[in-house]
Amino acid sequence: MSLLHDSSPYTLVICEKPDAAERVAEALSEKELNITKYGNIKIFILKRSGRTYVVCSAIGHLYTVSSPFQKRYVYPVFDVGWFPIHMIDLKRKYISQRIAIIKKLAENADVFINACDFDQEGETIGFNILKYACNEKQTTAFRAKFSTLTKTDVQEAFRTTVQGLGIGLAKAGRTRHIVDFIFGINLSRALSESFHKFNQGYRVITIGRVQGPVLSYVINREVEIRTFVPTPFWRLHAELAKADSTIIAAYEKKRVLKISEAQNIKKRCRGKKGVVTKVTKSKYNQFPPFPLNLGDLQKCAYQAFGFIPSQTLRISERLYLNALISYPRTSSQKLPPSIDYLRILKGLQRDKVFNKDATEVLHGKMISNQGPKNDPAHPAIYPTGDISKYVLSSSENKLYDLIVRRFFAVFGEVAKMERISVTVDIDGYLFNTYGKQTLCEGWLKFYRKYVNADDKLILHLVENDELSPKSLVMEEKFTQPPRRYDQCSLLEKMEQENIGTKTTRANIIKTLCDRGYFSGTRIFATDIAFAVFDVMKQYSPEIISVEMTRKIEDNLDKIERSKMDEKIVIHQAVDQIMDSLFEIKKAEQEIGGKLGQAVIKTIHKQHRLNLCPICKKGFLIIIRSKKTNKRFVGCSGYNAGCRASAPLPQNGTVTSTGKTCSSCGWPIVNIRFKRKSTWRLCTNTTCISKKMVKKDEM
Amino acid sequence: MKCRICKREAIEHNSGFCLYHNECITKIEADFEKWQQAYGELNWQTYLQRLSERPETGNWTKECCYFLKKRKEA
Structure with missing residues (x-):
């Protein structure tokens, strides 16, 4: 029995994710788009150039590598093969229905198009579906290769499908x-x-x-x-004044290794006037950044917003599936003109947030800076210029802003900066200070909020200027362990x-x-x-x-x-x-x-809080009662007679902050709940600070 | 043979320290000279005391400092 009413042959399009399938179907559809639902699974049926296209989707990998031996203690395991995921992971039974539908759809299809993401993972997903669910069609299927899910890109990809493209990727x-x-x-x-x-x-x-x-x-x-052993060194800073303004200059040796030498310099320079011996001005260029690849995006998002890399990947995938950005899993740092800069910038002009900057880039030379890394499958990450159909979440908005501004920055002019170095002689000892200022903002005007490029201004000085002494500080420092x-x-x-x-x-x-x-x-x-x-x-x-x-x-x-x-x-x-x-x-x-x-050691460390404030010998630890199965804080010196204990909330993950309450000396813990809210509380139920809060509430 | 500080397996050619604590002892001994030069006069016990009080000092190095101090006192 066919899943479709019409029994004539059709083209079966396989996408990697349901959202991508919907986008592809919308882009290909010339008239109306029919959507058939089997449970939660959507199939899109459309007409294109007189031919019927059926667009279905996987949900990531439908097949996985496993061993026929299900017993988890058996090893070595070398007898491996590809199995439907629902056979291996019982929690993912819903996969079986999806495979069954694809198998059924494959029966009446005469042309197969793999429209999964064009990379190793996407190719593996498509290859396995074509091999196992579509009866060995992996070599005869066509490949649609696109880097964004915009209508024009998808249509172009389906006009230029190639047979057998990506087999190497799939094998790898x-x-x-x-x-x-x-x-x-x-x-x-x-x-x-x-x-x-x-x-x-x-x-x-x-x-x-x-x-x-x-x-x-x-x-x-x-x-x-x-195993780090720090070694001491000293730094000397002189505060000098000219009229009402001051500068802080550092002694030319960044590290003075002997206290006697540092003391001697301090003694000799204290209260002495400084004379400016050299003022050097040098101009330098700050070139625009490279277009973003996934690694760069993950680094920038971590620095700017504190997103961990897996979070950035997740958010960028959501932006891609909504056709706001190009395919994010790329290592390329190149933006070829074929992506159509003009169309993208005109699209971004429609967004009032980016209108001004997009217009400025459009009036420029529109030559993109290119990085050294290349990825034959996809260009660097760029905004598509489409307007979002839904309201972006806060994190999506942040990441999208970063991607768009970086896109503008790669088209920006070189930023011109000036560095001013001043050398001051105090009784034969040389002290240096420097400042920098932007002469031409260039690309920085688009991307300043994501780079540390603030100007450091110093007062205007010329050679032989005399500076009066204000203070001279000798600081003891130690070498630092690696970060x-x-x-x-x-x-x-x-x-x-x-x-x-x-x-x-x-x-x-x-x-x-x-x-x-x-x-x-x-x-x-x-x-x-x-x-x-x-x-x-x-x-x-x-x-x-x-x-x-x-x-x-x-x-x-x-x-x-x-x-x-x-x-x-x-x-x-x-x-x-x-x-x-x-x-x-x-x-x-x-x-x-x-x-x-x-x-055991790791668990103990995780459960150990601070020193017990009652007996001051044992440690307060998180214990789960065998009798009631409830957790509480108790002293490790219980057997020695200490009865310090306090209840804990029974939900959420408890982690030690390492800090103690300033009112009672009991440990302060963080309790993180599933919905990401965190409580920070003193474990002592009779703590004075809590009583004060209760009184205030009343 | 076990490490005298952490009870990990001691390395063969050493007098009873594991790989990590042995590395610390070597570094502590090597850097004593740098500290002496830096401060002029500095005895071994003061060096160990100051080293163990620094926040930059590694945890294993601190364990070695306590061990070496105790050994000297004993």
Whole structure:
């Protein structure tokens, strides 16, 4: 039985997501667009040049790599294949209906068009649907390639469909999934089983091909910080005045390594006049930024709004699906003229927020600055110029503003700046100060709110000017440990080292946080992370090395360009992992013990608050009562007689702030609820500050 | 053999410290000279005391400072 009333053959279009399918159908439809619903699944039927088109969609991946053995403790696993997701993940049963509908639609279709996103993931999604749900149509299907979901782009893509385009991408994508599955499933099962056999309870302990090197970056940084030994040095600043204005000049040596030397300079210079010996003015250019790729967007959004990379990816995908921006999963920093700058800028002119800037760019030369990175699949991220059909959320609005302003900035003129350096001689010792000012704003006028380019003005000085002394400060300083990674700088590091893909990087970091390896906004490595790292270093050092994962990435690139057979890469992965698994199995008891201790330590640290304000010996810890299953705060010195305790709210995640209440000395905790609201409260129910609030309320 | 500070496995060629604490001890000893030069006169105990009080000092380094101080006192 056909799903459609008309039994004549038609063209079946497969999209990656339901929203994309709707956009594609709207763009292709010449007259009316029929929408048929099967449960929650929409099918779009339309006529185009006298032919019927049926547009259906996946919902991300419908097929996944798995092993026929469902028992989670079995390893090694090398017998892998592609399975419908609902067979593997029982929570996603809704996938079965979608696959059944696509299979039914494929029966009467005579032409197939893959309209999934044009990258490794999108190609893998389309390839699998065509192979498994459409009866092996992956090689005969046509490919529609577009970078935005605007009407003109989609129509152009369907006018120029190509048969067999993207097969290399699909092969590389499928191989990536298989290799990652082989590494991930085997090593994670080996670790989890080692833990399970020699400890109470079950805990998923994972490690993977890309997770390994990322873990190693964070651990290495953590070791640098924890083993850091600061060394002292001194800085000298002189405050000097001319008439009513003052300047602060720093001693020419940024670090004076001996206190005696610093004291001597201070003694010699104190109360002495300064003479300006040199005033240098130098002009320099600040070139416009490069067009945004996904990594750049994630960095800028983190710096400007504090969005973590996975959040930026999610928001940018929503903007793409609403045809406001081009495809965001790109590594390109180039904007070719073929995207039609004029049309985009005229579109942006219609938006009153961007009208003035868009008009200004339109009156300019309209030559885009181009970055070095290229992506053959998609150009850099740019606004489409379409007006939003719905009201953007606050975060969508922020990100859209950033993308549009960056787009304007890449067309901007070079900004011209002037740097003024002044050298002052105080009793033979040289002190420097500098200022800078913008001579020509150029691209900065479009993008100033997202860059730190404020002018630093200093008073007008000429050579031989005499400056009267106001003060001379000698500051003791210490060398600083390296900065902790945050999600953004870690993503940058992954990008620099070329590990993972632009799509997967943010999720890998998120997975490591979810597994309890990392904590905090500035990333701290937990004891579990150290234990997993130590085990891997001992038994499978390749997995935490960048070289191995980079080599695999190179091989995947070769598969994409049809210069390597995927079987070779899979066999290499199997060979590599066999030895590691053998070693881990041999040392299972030792590994299980190590991991168990680390898990207990991490949990204890998470549950430990501050020093008990009552007994001042034990620590207040978060305890869950075995009798009532309710959580509360209690003292670790209970057995020694301390009865300090306080109830806690039973919902939400409790985290220690590390701070104590100024009124009673009890710890202050954060309680985060699902809807992102956070309470910050003193754990002491009889705290004076709470009584004062209650009194005020009355 | 276990590390005398953290009970991790000690490295073979060392006198009872794990890899990380051994690295700290080496750094503490190496940087003593820099501190002495910086402050002119500075004895080992004062150095350890000042080092352990600095917020920049790494946690493992601080553990080593406490250990070295106690060893000297004992």
